Amino acid sequence: MVILGLNILHDSTATLVIDGKIVASVAEERLTRIKYHCGFPYQSILEVLRIAGISGDQVDRVILTFNSNLERMPRWFADYVVDRSGQFDTANEKDLAFRSRMILDQFTRRLNHEPWDASKQYAIQKYKQALARSGVTRASLEARDHHLCHAASAYYQSGQDRTLIITGDGSGDGQSMAVFIGEGGRLRRIHTVSDLHSLGKFYSGITKYLGFKRNRHEGKITGLAAYGDPDKLRPQLQKIVSLTPDGRNFYSPLAESMPETDVQVINLLHLLRGDYYGRNYSNLQLDFLHELFRYRFEKGLVVGPPHLIGGNTFHREDIxxxxxxxxxxxxxxxxRSFLEETGLRHVVLAGGIFANVKVNQRVAEIEQVESLFIHPNMGDGGTATGAALLGWAETLEANGQVLEPWAIEEVYYGPEYSESDIHRELVKHPFHYRRSADVEAETAQLVADKKIVGRFHGRMEYGPRALGNRSILADPTDQTINHWLNERLNRTEFMPFAPSVLHEAAPRLYKDYSRGEYPSYFMTITFDVEPEWVERAPAVCHVDNTARPQVVRESANPSYYRILKEYEKRTGLPLLVNTSFNMHEEPIVCTPDDALRSLDRGCVDVLSIGPFLVWKEGQDPHPTT
Structure with missing residues (x-):
């Protein structure tokens, strides 16, 4: 059985599952070079088919990751997804305004009594035409609930049965959070939270208010938060979203204070849409923040005079x-409320909220939690995998079998390039290069010599984290590196760089490491750093003495593990800086040409690509091993 899971909205992705095995998964952004590509994943479909060595007519089922992709998709949106793939940017306020205007098209059709079935059939026709462009002509076309896809992506790869699964994001099929129990290879939903008061959209609204791009720069807020006082403005922000006394739902005191006519209008928008996929008071939240704080921000920097609340000054860091x-x-x-209700002790997380590594650390620290797993591709790209795995679970169930969860060893599901592929690109560029007799040892020596090294090796990583195969490597002892390397990469970051750490060393470096060991393999959680290592590796420790490591096992990535071992031999340090191989606002490099163009732009000093070392004129590294 060949199943193709597709996320066709932001973070567009294709995942191919053959007889239960994840054969390939590729984000469209890596191929189109459009960050968080939104739209039909034409190139990703072709790429996963190429990796698998099959043709499109061998695909049996295609499963989309939102029910609303088929059931309640307005015609204009189906047209946009298919015909203008990559031209809609969910981080662009003008594009979001465009979406709001286009909802008027939906109103008109509803007021003219066009049935939902007409839009559904139109969407099916458009999607089948798009699939045919990739040679997928024989497969059935289906859709599954968005949060169910998130849950499946995490549960089936968690390695644990009898799990409590929490999904959380901005919005998906009218929900912002959902709770499932995974047991016996099956998923049972026990609770949902409407997206009317979404935690994900609350956090995105803060991101927007501080002058960054919502749906893109939320990680900057996580880093910035460590510099502020969380208690100064907590009462004010609780007016935007608060927790109900039972700990299971959210409400907005701010929205409840709205004029009744405004509430009715917003509810009408949701009703005509057919679900709760709508404003979620985002604009109201921004208006409230502007009125409360009287600050205007651009990229986190204050524009305008300072302001006082209760006689106290505050800063962006405090917000x-x-x-x-x-x-x-x-x-x-x-x-915690659902741990107490269910008695379960194994927790599984997925959805964009759980891209927040500090949140994940707090969950791991809950006393009832015995184990924790966060899906490595926790955002909407991961739902493509969840949809495909759901399809396989359904196939097994129809034959009296179940899909049992398994523990994943690694997530290198993307394309790889042979030595001849790499050499073919090398000769097109005016760089010096040579084939190394021991590229891992030489790469380690280059980092020990304080060089910035771009590493391109093997299959590309799945998900948002660079895990050693498309990474920039650097010395972890330079406490100024976060300033000058981010400047070199044209990045504005408040988080420190992440470390890659030898597996056997991790318990010495991080407090309570065992509670978050599995997530640490995929760089999805922070730990408190032991004081010795705060001093010895300041480049990879935040101001709050936490770090977000990728813990590397030899079995998962032998080549990268060897670089770390060779680096330890030379320096005595079992870790080095690992940051994603890309310039700011660009996707992580995918192809040899992407990596070589990054070298040309000065992103790195030396490129370690396959068995080759590559450098510009006048920058011959001449490492000694």
Whole structure:
């Protein structure tokens, strides 16, 4: 059985599952070079088919990751997804305004009594035409609930049965959070939270208010929060979203204070849409923040005069800190309430909220939690995998079998390039290069010599984290590196760089490491750092003495593990800086040409690509091994 899971909205992705095995998964952004590509994943479909060595007519089922992709999709949106793939940017406020205007098209059709079935049949026709462009002509076309896809992506790869599964994001099929029990290879939903008061959209609203791009720069807020006082502005932000006394739902005191006519209008928007996929008071939240704080921000920097609340001054860091602390506290209370109800002790997380590594650390620290797993591709890209795995689970169930969860060893599901592929690209560029007799040892020596090394090796990573195969490597002892390397990469970051750490060393470096060991393999959680290592590796420790490591096992990535071992031999340090191989606002490099163009732009000093070392004129590294 060949099943193709597709996310066709933001973070567009294709995942191919053959007889229960994840054969390939590729985000469209890596191929189109459009960050968080939104639209039909034409190139990703072709790429996963190429990796698998099959043709499109061998695909049996195609499963989309939103029910609303078929059931309640307005015609204009189906047209946009298919015909203008990649031209809609969910981080662009003008594009979001466009979406709001296009909803008027939906109103007109509903007022003219066009049935939902007409839109559904139109969407099916458009999607089948799009699939045919990739040679997928024989497969059935289906859709599954968005949060069910999130849950499946995490549960089936968690390695644990009898799990409590929490999904959380901005919005998906009218929900912002959902709770499932995974047991015996099956998923049972026990609770949902409407997206009317979404924690994900609350955090995105803070991101927007501080002058960054919502749906893209939320990670900057997580980093910025460590510099602020979370208690200064907590009461003010609680007016935007609060937790119900039972810890299971959210409400907005701010929205409840709206004029009744405004509430009716917003409810009408949701009703005509057919679900709760709508504004969620985002604009109201921004208006409230502007009125409360009287600040205008651009990229986190204050524009305009300072302001006082209750006689106290405050800063952007305090806003970020209050938002971060509220998010952490709300999620912990939410998870704890269902741990107490179910008695379960194995927790599984998926959805964009759980891209927040500090939230994940707080969940791991809940006393009832015995094990934790966060799906490595926790955002909407991961739902493509969940949809395909759901399809396989359904196939097994129809034959009296179940899909049992398994523990994943690694997530290198993307394309790889042979030595001849790489050499073919090398000769097109005016760089110096040579084939190394021991590329791992030489790469380690280059990092020990304080060079910035771009590493391109093997299959590309699945998900948002660079895990050693498309990574920039650097020395972890330079406490100024976060300033000058981010400047070199044209990044504005408040988080420190992440470390890659030898598996056997991790318990010495991080407190309570065992509670978050599995997530640490995929760089999805933070830990408190032991004081010795705060001093020895300042480049990979935040101001709050936490770090977000990728813990590397030899079995998962032998080549990268060997680089770390060789680096340890030379320096005595079992870790080095690992940051994603890309310039700011660009996707992580995918092809040899992407990597070579990054070298040309000065992104790195030396490129370690396959068995080759590559450098510009006048920068011959001449490492000694």
């Amino acid at each position: 970020a800190a209050a938002a971060q602390r509220l998010l952490e506290d709300y999620v912990v209370a939410f998870v």
